[in-house]
Amino acid sequence: MTAAEPVLVADRLVKRFPGVRALDGATLRMAAGSVHALLGENGAGKSTLIKVLTGVHRPDGGTLTLGGRELSLHSPHDAVAAGIGVVHQERNLVPGFSVAENITLHRTPSRRGLVDREEMRSRARRCLDLIGLELDVDTPVKDLSVAQSQLVEIAKALLVENTVLLLDEPTSALTLAETDRLLAVIRRLRDQGTSILLVSHKLEEVFAVADTVTVLRDGASVLEAAPLAAHSRSEVVDLMVGRSHQQADFPARSFDRQSAPVLELDALSTASGHHDISLDVRKGEIVGLYGLVGAGRTELAKAVLGLDRITSGQVRVGGRAVRIGSVGQALNSHRIGYVPENRKEEGLFLDQPLTMNIAVTVWQRIRRALGYVPRTRERALAEEYIGRLGIKVVGVGQLAGQLSGGNQQKVSLAKWLAARTEILIIDEPTVGIDVRTKAAFHQVIWQLAADGMAILLITSDLPEMVTLADRIVVMRDFHVTGTVPNTHDYTGISQAVIALVHRTERPAA
Incomplete structure (x- = not known):
């Protein structure tokens, strides 16, 4: 195989499911030592293509070749044996096992018929060092945050020197700093000769790290192995959606800013570590809750819903203090709904x-x-x-x-x-969702508020927050650092929010 030849080729793949043609002649060509982006809307066929490449699904038509040799993959084990590694969007770790046990799960070192735990820990540390993650390798995975679990998944894939590494939405749960660290790891692996397939809806990351791009639409390739530098972001989006896409520009919503809140948190403290949290939401208002991973936003929502213990303070619904013991009680007694991040x-x-x-x-x-x-x-x-x-x-x-x-x-x-529901808590509604579906979600959320629903919106997507929220409450380390009114001046709001994200002292009572 010469340097100019592709290392991995999926040629005119077809995959049918009952009533659905998920892949309809999709083609993918990856060069050695490159980062190749695979883009497309939800339902375009990206996940199905990855499952074919990793032996989860057998194609109904088309061929796979790796290094010039045709592949016939009957299982994920066959893909690993061929040198194809994958990090799926959904975590695939054993919660009760330690970090070291998870990383070395399929290649557990042994000595004289017994598990060599020191070698296991050593291999796990080397993998974590590759991505700059400082973590006790004896920690049970169930005790990790979502972001830490995602990074352990990536470290697990790095245990084996794969010819091709598939990354499916690898940064969906990562902070900006963790994302930058991962992108640096991707560049380092590329420079060492690994071919990386990156599936992501975050186009800013794709343009920061990818060399070439394939765009899928309705199961077919509409752009194939093209140099990414030759295409603008808007051109790529147009190819994904099949028409020109414009960012939604919603008219101003009107709600009574002087009305009594329908949901209030008053000096709330919880067993998870929240302290003196106060915020309120009015009918027809969207209040955003912003912060980095680990700020305590999801945990706060779960405490309101009775999924964590409130140690002091009050939750008030319609001006009346309530004690909610479950999601069912929140819905049936108080008309509160909850759309979780982990759907x-x-x-x-x-x-x-x-x-x-x-x-x-x-x-x-x-x-x-x-x-x-x-x-x-x-x-x-x-x-x-x-x-x-x-x-x-x-x-x-x-x-x-x-x-x-x-x-x-x-x-x-x-x-x-x-x-x-009359009050809706929505946690990270558009993580891993393509641009057109995201715009449709924004329209739905905006209309719900326009119809009078009170919405508490948790999102790490700052443009999404500026698009939808009337006020932005910023959290760090399980406390509120401040509130920013939404003037729709993206630059000014971003600066104010980021300043509050990095504020370490607690505001005066």
């Missing part, structure tokens, strides 16, 4: 049909006297919100786990809309 583990029943996933929050309302839920009512409800949110499905009986990430997030939102 696959907390937001959906992946092995159940869409009818169940959307109607689950309203079973109590539509249950008949004899105690059963009418399937016709359940189906009608699912069809209503599938249409309202533009969820792409084969039918209402389709399993939630068969949908793309963006459509899964829409289903996670649909069940709370069906429940007629």
Whole structure:
């Protein structure tokens, strides 16, 4: 194989599922020692292509070659043996195992028939050093943050010197500093000769590190192995969505700023470490909660919902102090809904049909006297919100786990809309979602507030925050460092928010 020849070629791949042609002649060509970006909207076929490249799915047509030799992958083990490593968007770690045990899980060192734990720790430390992560390798993975778990996944993939490394949304849970560190690792691996396939919806990262790009749309390649430097960001987005895309510019929403808050946190402290947290949300208002990973935003939301212990202070709904013990009580007694960040583990029943996933929050309302839920009512409800949110499905009986990430997030939102919530807490609504789906989500959230819903929006996407929030409450280390009114001056707001993110002293009481 000469330097000019591609190291990995997926040629005219076809993959069919019942009612869906997920790959329709997709082609991918990766050069040795390069970073190749794979872009496309949710549902374009990116995940299916990666699963074919890693032996999870067998293609129905087309060929795979690595280093000029044709591949026939029957399992993920075959892909690893061939030199193809992967870091999936969903974490694939064993929670009860230590960091070292997870990193060396498939290549556990032994001596005289026993696990060599010192060598295991040594190998794990070397992998962590590659990405600059200081972590006790004996720490159980269940005690790690989301960002730390993601970095351990990447370290695990670096244990083996792969010819090709596939990274599926590797920075979705990382801070800016962690992202910069990872991009530096990607460049270092590329310079050492590894070919890296980067799947990301964060185009600023793609343009910072990728050499070439392939764009998928509807299962086919519409741009193939093109030099990224020859294309602007807007050109790439146009290819992804199939038409010119413009950033949504929402008109101003009006709400009564003098009205009484519908949700108030007053001097709240929790068992997780929050101290003296105070904020409020009014009907028709979007209050943003911003901070880096580890700031305590998700933990605060879970405390409000009864998933963590409140040690002092009050939660008030409609001016009345309440003690919420569960998500069910939050919904049924106080009309509070919660769209979690981790939709696959907390937001959906992946092995159940869409009818169940959307109607689950309203079973109590539509249950008949004899105690059963009418399937016709359940189906009608699912069809209503599938249409309202533009969820792409084969039918209402389709399993939630068969949908793309963006459509899964829409289903996670649909069940709370069906429940007629009045207060909605939304955590990282557009992580891992393409530009067009993100714009559609923004429109839905904006309209919900315009219709009178009170929304607490947690997001690490500052442009998203400026697009939607009326006020931005900034958190650091489990306390509030300040609040920034949204004047829609992106530069000014960004500077003010970042200053509060890095503020270490607590504001005066």
